[in-house]
Amino acid sequence: MGEAIVITSGKGGVGKTTTTANLGTALALLDKKVCLIDTDIGLRNLDVIMGLENRIIYDIVDVLEERCKVSQALIKDKRFDCLYLLPAAQTSDKSSLTPEGMIEVINQLKPDYDYILIDCPAGIEQGYKNAVVGADKALVVTTPEKSSVRDADRIIGLLEQEDIEPPHLIINRIRNHMMKNGDMLDVDEIVQVLSIDLLGIVADDDDVIKASNHGEPVAFQPNTRASIAYRNIARRILGESVPLLSLEEKPGFMDKIKKVFGLAK
Amino acid sequence: MSANQTNQRITIKGTRDGLTLFMDDTCSFENLLKELHDILTSHHFAEDEPMITVKVELGNRYLNGEQESQLREVIRKQNKLVVDQIVSNVILKTEALEWKEDTEIRLHNKIVRSGQVLHVNGDLLLVGDVNPGGKVIASGNIFVMGNLRGIAHAGVDGNEEAVIAASYMAPNQLRIADKISRSPDNEQGGVHMECGFLDEQREQIIMDRISSLTKARPDLNAFERRIFNG
Ligand SMILES: Nc1ncnc2c1ncn2[C@@H]1O[C@H](COP(=O)(O)OP(=O)(O)OP(=O)(O)O)[C@@H](O)[C@H]1O
Numbered sequence A: 001m002g003e004a005i006v007i008t009s010g011k012g013g014v015g016k017t018t019t020t021a022n023l024g025t026a027l028a029l030l031d032k033k034v035c036l037i038d039t040d041i042g043l044r045n046l047d048v049i050m051g052l053e054n055r056i057i058y059d060i061v062d063v064l065e066e067r068c069k070v071s072q073a074l075i076k077d078k079r080f081d082c083l084y085l086l087p088a089a090q091t092s093d094k095s096s097l098t099p100e101g102m103i104e105v106i107n108q109l110k111p112d113y114d115y116i117l118i119d120c121p122a123g124i125e126q127g128y129k130n131a132v133v134g135a136d137k138a139l140v141v142t143t144p145e146k147s148s149v150r151d152a153d154r155i156i157g158l159l160e161q162e163d164i165e166p167p168h169l170i171i172n173r174i175r176n177h178m179m180k181n182g183d184m185l186d187v188d189e190i191v192q193v194l195s196i197d198l199l200g201i202v203a204d205d206d207d208v209i210k211a212s213n214h215g216e217p218v219a220f221q222p223n224t225r226a227s228i229a230y231r232n233i234a235r236r237i238l239g240e241s242v243p244l245l246s247l248e249e250k251p252g253f254m255d256k257i258k259k260v261f262g263l264a265k
Numbered sequence B: 001m002s003a004n005q006t007n008q009r010i011t012i013k014g015t016r017d018g019l020t021l022f023m024d025d026t027c028s029f030e031n032l033l034k035e036l037h038d039i040l041t042s043h044h045f046a047e048d049e050p051m052i053t054v055k056v057e058l059g060n061r062y063l064n065g066e067q068e069s070q071l072r073e074v075i076r077k078q079n080k081l082v083v084d085q086i087v088s089n090v091i092l093k094t095e096a097l098e099w100k101e102d103t104e105i106r107l108h109n110k111i112v113r114s115g116q117v118l119h120v121n122g123d124l125l126l127v128g129d130v131n132p133g134g135k136v137i138a139s140g141n142i143f144v145m146g147n148l149r150g151i152a153h154a155g156v157d158g159n160e161e162a163v164i165a166a167s168y169m170a171p172n173q174l175r176i177a178d179k180i181s182r183s184p185d186n187e188q189g190g191v192h193m194e195c196g197f198l199d200e201q202r203e204q205i206i207m208d209r210i211s212s213l214t215k216a217r218p219d220l221n222a223f224e225r226r227i228f229n230g
């Protein structure tokens, strides 16, 4: 029986879709059976980043309105036999996507997959509710900016009211030089305010954008900074304890150790 | 009814601040009123005498709203007298419960996140943070054992004595009764073990070390304060 994980953020454009595509790819690399669900009706992107746009015949709304079966709407990935995408509708009316419908679809998928990753739309409206309702776990994505952290906090508060495990945090688009200069919130600060477990951090990396534009998530590449970060997060999802590497260097980490040992003032 | 008996029901004491009327609390209210009326009308106040303030000590007698206004009416008829206070040793159970509600410490163990509001009657003891965009409200004092980064509103029903204290104070805004203060723009970081309370004129919120509260608010315990001061 698979596990459904929703990737959410509150604020738009912080990297939910990018994270979903890359974690799906990284989990598939680890031989897990993965299904990605795009719930961003009308603004679907996940298919583009996965390079699967041309193959869409049916979408999630077709499934919910019973124009096809779930299995007919699923698109197999180009690179992996164990990775599938259930695309969002680009044109249809959102109103046919309901919480009950989402639960139904997820329950149909669960027996066949290890992980079901749900890409959530921005905001806290109905689209968010639909994306969250069928999930067992949640990942909250934020960037190291105040407004993004504020919205992540809002979302965490809402998630705490759901019947769902405490969410985990991914901090995306970290720029080391800005953090060092104090021009961006640092990792410790963000984790302290949000006070949920940190699952991983991802650097701001041009490779991410390049790869997405080629319809091949960066996690597929063997050794860019971002792909290692995503692969590490995937391993942590599997329960491995992977330390935060120097590539995804966590500023202030030594300070924390010093504090523990009473060395810092 | 003899004059002798009536005199025992009400004792009048003059002080520098005015008159205090000690009322017998075992006789009927009607008799008490009548005697009060008799005493006050029998006394002659000179035209040029200044106004005298009157304090009524009821002992263990409870007056309902209507009785209280009757009592005030009788005193007010005497042109020279002004009722300052009416004091009783007893209150209704419902009032007592209200006081208790209003002055109890409400313990919450959680993080108040952006967009969330935590509103309590009485004092709030929050074990946890108030994040930016989160809000805590109390009719009494607010104590945050954690980081106060959002908005705290103490004494929301108008209690100007209320205070706000936090282990780490870096709020968006503090409010006490109807007074508001916000953090200065470009504020970086906050202060540990800080509190905010209204100044002596009750005009603006001042910030100080938590330890200063022993001086600024010696009777922080609102329940005791209400019992003794009404
Ligand atoms: N680590 C990264 N480094 C560089 N660019 C990134 C990174 N993560 C995301 N981006 C870029 O940021 C933009 C927004 O990303 P994405 O579409 O994944 O966000 P989203 O949260 O899904 O947005 P929406 O709320 O609109 O659905 C994209 O152009 C993406 O390529």
Ligand SMILES: [Mg+2]
Residues within 6 Å of the ligand: A016, A017, A018, A040, A045, A119, A120, A121
């Ligand atoms: Mg998206």
